[in-house]
Amino acid sequence: MSEAKSMKPLFYIILLNAVGAALISISGGSRSAEALVLTGAICVVSIICYTVVRFAGFGDPYLFLIISMLGSVGGIMQLRIRTAYGVRQLKWFLLGTACYFLAMLVFLAMRRLLPKLAPLYVGLSVALYAATLIFGRTSHGSRNWIILGGENGLSIQPSELIRIFFVLTLAAIFTSPPAKKGKKKKTDAEKAPRPRLGPNAVRLLSASAVTAVNLGFLLLQREWGIALLFFATYFFFIYVYGASRGYLLLNAAAAVGVGALGLKYMGHIQTRVEAWLDPFADASGKGYQITQSLFAIGEGGFGGRGIGEGSVYFIPEVHSDFIFSAICEEMGILGGFAIVMLYFVLTYRGLKIALACTNRFNKAVAFGLSLMLGLQSFIIIGGVTKMIPLTGITLPFISYGGSSMLTTFAAYGILQAISAIKEETTDEL
Amino acid sequence: MNSNKKIIASLVFMCALFFSIFIYLTYFQLFKADDLVSSNYNRRLWEKEESVLRGSILDRSGLVLAESEVGDGGQKRVYPYGSLYAHVIGYNTRSYGKTNLELSFNDYLLKTESLTEIIQYGIDMDEENGGLKRGCDLVTTIDHDLMRVAASAMNGRNGAVVAIVPSTGEVVCLYSNPSFDPNEDELVESWADLSEDESSPFLPRATKGLYAPGSTFKIAVAAAALENGLGDFSVDDEGSVKIDGRAFRNAGGSEYGEIGLREGFKYSSNVFFSQLGVELGADTLKKAAEDFMVTKKIPFDIETSSPAWSYGADMSKTELAAVGIGQGKLLTTPLNMAVVAAAVANNGIMMKPYLVQSVVSPNGVSVYDAEPEAFGRVAPAVVTDALSDYMLACVESGTGANARIRGVDVAGKTGTAQNEREGRDHAWFVGFAPKEDPQIAVAVFQEYSGSSGGAACAPIARKIMQQWLEG
Numbered sequence: 001m002s003e004a005k006s007m008k009p010l011f012y013i014i015l016l017n018a019v020g021a022a023l024i025s026i027s028g029g030s031r032s033a034e035a036l037v038l039t040g041a042i043c044v045v046s047i048i049c050y051t052v053v054r055f056a057g058f059g060d061p062y063l064f065l066i067i068s069m070l071g072s073v074g075g076i077m078q079l080r081i082r083t084a085y086g087v088r089q090l091k092w093f094l095l096g097t098a099c100y101f102l103a104m105l106v107f108l109a110m111r112r113l114l115p116k117l118a119p120l121y122v123g124l125s126v127a128l129y130a131a132t133l134i135f136g137r138t139s140h141g142s143r144n145w146i147i148l149g150g151e152n153g154l155s156i157q158p159s160e161l162i163r164i165f166f167v168l169t170l171a172a173i174f175t176s177p178p179a180k181k182g183k184k185k186k187t188d189a190e191k192a193p194r195p196r197l198g199p200n201a202v203r204l205l206s207a208s209a210v211t212a213v214n215l216g217f218l219l220l221q222r223e224w225g226i227a228l229l230f231f232a233t234y235f236f237f238i239y240v241y242g243a244s245r246g247y248l249l250l251n252a253a254a255a256v257g258v259g260a261l262g263l264k265y266m267g268h269i270q271t272r273v274e275a276w277l278d279p280f281a282d283a284s285g286k287g288y289q290i291t292q293s294l295f296a297i298g299e300g301g302f303g304g305r306g307i308g309e310g311s312v313y314f315i316p317e318v319h320s321d322f323i324f325s326a327i328c329e330e331m332g333i334l335g336g337f338a339i340v341m342l343y344f345v346l347t348y349r350g351l352k353i354a355l356a357c358t359n360r361f362n363k364a365v366a367f368g369l370s371l372m373l374g375l376q377s378f379i380i381i382g383g384v385t386k387m388i389p390l391t392g393i394t395l396p397f398i399s400y401g402g403s404s405m406l407t408t409f410a411a412y413g414i415l416q417a418i419s420a421i422k423e424e425t426t427d428e429l
Numbered sequence: 430m431n432s433n434k435k436i437i438a439s440l441v442f443m444c445a446l447f448f449s450i451f452i453y454l455t456y457f458q459l460f461k462a463d464d465l466v467s468s469n470y471n472r473r474l475w476e477k478e479e480s481v482l483r484g485s486i487l488d489r490s491g492l493v494l495a496e497s498e499v500g501d502g503g504q505k506r507v508y509p510y511g512s513l514y515a516h517v518i519g520y521n522t523r524s525y526g527k528t529n530l531e532l533s534f535n536d537y538l539l540k541t542e543s544l545t546e547i548i549q550y551g552i553d554m555d556e557e558n559g560g561l562k563r564g565c566d567l568v569t570t571i572d573h574d575l576m577r578v579a580a581s582a583m584n585g586r587n588g589a590v591v592a593i594v595p596s597t598g599e600v601v602c603l604y605s606n607p608s609f610d611p612n613e614d615e616l617v618e619s620w621a622d623l624s625e626d627e628s629s630p631f632l633p634r635a636t637k638g639l640y641a642p643g644s645t646f647k648i649a650v651a652a653a654a655l656e657n658g659l660g661d662f663s664v665d666d667e668g669s670v671k672i673d674g675r676a677f678r679n680a681g682g683s684e685y686g687e688i689g690l691r692e693g694f695k696y697s698s699n700v701f702f703s704q705l706g707v708e709l710g711a712d713t714l715k716k717a718a719e720d721f722m723v724t725k726k727i728p729f730d731i732e733t734s735s736p737a738w739s740y741g742a743d744m745s746k747t748e749l750a751a752v753g754i755g756q757g758k759l760l761t762t763p764l765n766m767a768v769v770a771a772a773v774a775n776n777g778i779m780m781k782p783y784l785v786q787s788v789v790s791p792n793g794v795s796v797y798d799a800e801p802e803a804f805g806r807v808a809p810a811v812v813t814d815a816l817s818d819y820m821l822a823c824v825e826s827g828t829g830a831n832a833r834i835r836g837v838d839v840a841g842k843t844g845t846a847q848n849e850r851e852g853r854d855h856a857w858f859v860g861f862a863p864k865e866d867p868q869i870a871v872a873v874f875q876e877y878s879g880s881s882g883g884a885a886c887a888p889i890a891r892k893i894m895q896q897w898l899e900g
Contacts, residue, residue: 240435283470295471297454298462311473333454344447351440355433368438369445378446387453 006054009065013046015070019305027308031083038079038090042072045097054227058104058280059419060353063412066346067397073339077326080246080308081319085400092402094408111421115361118158118172121165122210128158129217136221157403159218159226160394164411166214167372168180171364173207174241207238208251215258222268225391229379231255233372234395240367250308276389289316293384296329297336304332319400321392325384339398340381346412347374353419362418369411433646454887467526474521477539479503484564485536486518486530488573489601489786494518495531500559506531509804512608516633517731517784519571520611525620529633529731530567530784537797539564563791570599570786570799578896579604582889587628588856588875589635591767595867598771598780598800602871602893603764611642634876637734639760642723643846643882644697645857645872646755648769648816651694653709653717655812662708663689666700672750680828680845680881694819695827697843699754705837706753711744712734714752720807721769722779723761730784736761756847767872770859773820774840774867778814779804821864829858830858831887834895838864841890843882853877858886862894869897 017039025032044070054061071093079086107114120382189209211234218227235251243251262269271286279287294317299305310329315322328336350370357363373396380399394404453700467474483504486495495518497504506521508514519529527535541562579590579602592602596608607630609623610616616623623630632638654662664670668684670677677699680713681683685696693701706714715738718724724738739758751757772779781802788797808816823829831839841860848855858877861870871893873886 025465111831236439240432240439278469280468283468291468291470292472295466295468295473298466299471299473301462302458312475314472314476328454333458335456337451340450342446343443347443347447348440351436351443354436363432367439371439374443374447378443378450381450382453385450385454385457387450 006061009062010047010050010291013065013068016069016082017043017072017076021282022141023307024076024080027080027306031079034083034087035076035079038075038086039072041090042068042075042093045094046072049097053416054185057420059416059421060349062349063346063416063419064100066342066349067100067409067412070339070346073327073402074323076307077323077330077398078400080330081312081326085319088402089400089405095402096405099406100409100413100416102416103410107414107417108420110360111359113419115172115175118169118176121169121172122213123323125162125165125169125214126217127160129221132158132221133217157401159221159223160403160407162214162273163226163229163372164369164407164414166210167233167365167411169210170207170234170237170369171361173203173210174237175360175364176203203241204238204243204247204354207234207363211357216259219258222266224262224269224272225379225383225393227391228391229283229372229376232375232379233368236371237364237368239415241364271387272391276386279386286354289322290384290386292316292391293322293325294409296325297333300329300332302330302334304330304335306330317392320394321380321399322384323395323399325379327398328385336381340377342379343374343377343396346357347377350412350415351372354417357418357421359421362421366415366418369415373408373411437702442727450490451566452774458746468586469523480561481539481541482561482563483521484540484566484788486538486569488568488569488571488576489599491568492573494569494571494573495756508611508650510576511610511615513580513604514571515608515611516605516635517571517603518611519731520616522616524613524617530569533731534785534788535569536677537565540788540790541797545843551687554652565788565790565796567788568786569784570594570730571603571784572601572603572897575602575893575896576604578892579889580606583875583893586875586885587634587877588873589638589763589892590871590873590889591763592636592869592871592897593767593771593780593782595774595780595861595870598782599786599801600764600782600784601869601897603635605632605636605638633731634874635763636729636731638874638876639734639737640762640855640874640876641756641759641846642761642766643755643849643855643857644699644702645766645769645842645844645859645882646718646723646752646759647694647697647702648773648820648842648859649717649721649723650702650705650714650753650755651690651819652721652808652812652816653713654690654705655815656808657713659705659708659710660690660815663687664693664701664704666698670700672703672707673746675747675750677750677754691819691822694842695822697823702753703750703837705750705882706751706752707746709749709753711740711742711749714744714749715740718752718759721772721844722804722807723765723769724759725765727764727782729764729766729782733764734762736765738833755844763872763874766857766859766874767833767870770841770861770872772807773813773816774861774870776810777806777808779807799886817864820860824860828881828883829860829887831883832858832860832891832894834862834891834898837862837894837898839891839894840864841887843887845881850877853879854881856880856882856885858882858890860887860890860894862898869894 021035021039024035049064075089078089089175104202215227275287275290279290283291296315307330312326314316315325318326347370354363354366380393380395382388396408483491483497488494494514495508497506518626519531521527521531546780583606590604592598607628665687666685668679668682724736726735727733737760781804783799786799787795789795818842820842824832824839824841828843832839832841839862844857846855856875859872861867871890873890875885878885
């Protein structure tokens with residue numbers, strides 16, 4: 001590939017940002033300065049990072065490009081919704097980029113050590129859950145925020161960070177060398193006798209136990225969205241790592257059982273399901289969010305009403321969970337399709353990294369992270385379009401919010417690192 | 430490696446998940462979105478409405494028939510003539526939505542200046558409009574004086590009066606009774622009563638009422654006879670005739686002796702036309718009804734009903750005879766019959782009727798202009814010339830004598846249609862004037878009149894035509 005050709009994807013990012021900035025300036029009047037700074041900064045960061053990744057040989061050059069595109073759409077939409085959101089979103093994007101490369105470097109430096117730290121991941125997760133339960137704030141029915149530094153301090157959502165620990169835990173468990181029953185003694189993987197069923201059954205049960213602990217805490221915090229995400233990720237893990245059909249069915253049945261119990265005893269879940277089945281039964285109450293979201297999508301049609309031309313302020317939580325509805329209102333479902341395609345390509349790149357990876361732990365991490373983030377996009381997009389019941393989680397790189405942005409950047413930073421390692425090994429070969 | 434296979438399977442699954450979003454959203458947008466966004470809960474609908482001062486609706490001379498005023502609680506739609514235009518303009522309310530012109534021209538009524546206009550005239554924020562931009566005004570083809578004459582001539586009886594300019598298709602009068610007051614406050618107050626009222630005041634009889642056309646349909650039957658070589662068909666009229674055991678009688682049992690098409694038409698002989706119907710046969714009758722659009726839905730500026738022709742390919746002799754005199758399973762609207770009269774008046778060229786002449790922006794720039802448009806030729810000119818002669822004879826010395834105007838040749842056809850209520854026939858009159866240079870075509874209809882078309886409707890048609898011709 002010639003150098004000119006390899007720079008071509010950047011052109012699309014610059015084009016999107018230029019058009020977005022122009023449209024916001026036209027429709028928003030006084031916001032042109034912020035729009036120019038924001039979109040300009042995203043363009044500059046994209047160009048620098050792409051060049052660094054590409055020419056420093058950090059592996060897959062497309063991951064950051066796709067993220068930049070999503071971040072650009074997010075920045076433009078946040079700025080369009082409220083100037084202050086856009087400005088803060090830009091700060092998160094820049095910090096997130098730092099997290100991305102930090103996570104990449106940390107993973108590269110510690111990659112021999114990381115597979116052995118499963119107890120640490122679980123410990124950190126439990127500590128974060130406990131902190132949330134003790135110090136947490138309740139927001140929209142979920143107790144999932146910790147505010148640091150008083151009323152106007154930094155609010156963080158620990159479950160966003162736990163997502164990464166969760167995948168690392170499962171990856172470590174499933175790629176752990178077989179341990180002898182009752183003993184903590186480490187054995188050399190190649191020399192150890194391999195009992196046919198023993199080690200894998202232990203792995204499956206440990207994974208199930210870890211997942212159960214996570215889900216328990218998440219349900220205590222009423223984080224049904226993330227709980228669903230964790231369960232789905234766990235389910236894919238046990239599918240790929242050798243669970244029998246019976247065990248898969250058992251897990252699915254358990255999930256359905258927990259869901260049914262939630263439906264019966266938790267008002268929070270009942271509301272969500274009722275609003276999903278018939279949002280117009282209580283369109284000014286329970287169904288308010290979802291009907292306003294559907295009106296936005298319907299009014300947008302295929303081509304959208306134009307950036308800045310929609311009435312997105314009618315949608316509750318439009319800057320966070322419902323940002324996809326705002327995108328559909330202003331860019332049409334064709335614009336929405338483009339966003340979905342970007343998430344799909346991102347998932348595809350991630351799974352491709354997993355497939356090409358020769359290190360078992362890294363492969364499992366790449367698989368888990370890319371699948372989890374793909375599922376997260378689907379769960380929230382499906383939720384706000386009433387395709388599936390709504391469970392509140394963020395749309396990666398687009399929804400407003402620091403915790404989500406930084407941790408998602410870190411997750412893809414890890415993927416970037418894994419793709420770089422793969423190139424190292426092929427170089428060595 | 431086995432796990433790679435399963436990773437690929439996971440990728441395929443993710444692909445299916447994302448793809449299902451495409452299918453779902455496309456389905457949603459194609460089949461669900463339109464209904465959904467018209468929901469009253471959609472605040473966008475009213476946001477747009479409140480941001481624009483809804484345009485006015487005017488009659489052909491510029492008289493205001495509907496306008497919006499800005500008050501404390503937002504805009505209010507005012508209909509100065511109350512129930513007179515409820516079946517033409519309709520209503521525009523938050524509680525019950527919109528109907529008629531308020532519905533079909535909603536986008537224009539809310540349309541603000543285009544970019545070129547803003548460049549040309551600048552942005553005009555009229556302070557007296559509460560700082561709102563104005564939507565466009567509709568200039569209708571309706572003549573308010575004709576509507577008033579129609580209302581006073583109908584004198585509260587249920588039915589419809591439609592008047593059309595034959596050469597263009599402009600609808601200058603579209604009166605339906607009973608009606609209701611479309612002003613929102615009155616409508617809200619009387620909605621329950623109106624909904625339950627057995628006389629169906631919400632039914633716009635002129636455009637959506639379906640009735641047997643009775644003898645006015647003989648215009649189409651006569652045209653079919655002339656076109657199919659039955660111009661010299663004659664019968665011996667003894668006041669009644671039995672076809673397959675069923676008796677077809679003339680009104681009042683009159684006997685006309687040996688008559689041809691001209692006399693049969695002039696006296697509206699059921700004995701003649703029932704036998705002519707049998708002679709013409711199913712295909713020809715059906716084609717005649719379609720050619721004259723008696724059984725076709727008329728595309729119009731407001732909603733119209735689809736007329737009915739509820740026969741299969743085979744029709745019995747009695748069915749043919751019934752259709753020959755405009756009875757049977759044949760139902761149409763007063764608008765359809767007015768269009769028939771207008772087509773005969775216009776030498777066989779049927780013009781598409783229209784109600785909105787133009788849409789004008791607040792700066793006076795026309796954003797929509799109706800162009801007269803022909804549906805096509807319904808019959809050769811030689812046939813419509815003959816029909817005009819018959820219709821003239823019908824008014825000069827036949828059943829339509831009550832439509833005569835001194836010094837003007839009026840052409841017309843009466844109709845008295847039997848229906849499900851014994852002794853309460855529908856009354857019809859369709860016609861045009863002056864015969865040689867037609868300026869107006871009318872259809873007058875009275876529901877369950879119990880009287881004949883010549884007695885009940887011809888005098889009303891006369892007043893309408895006279896008003897139009899003499900101004």
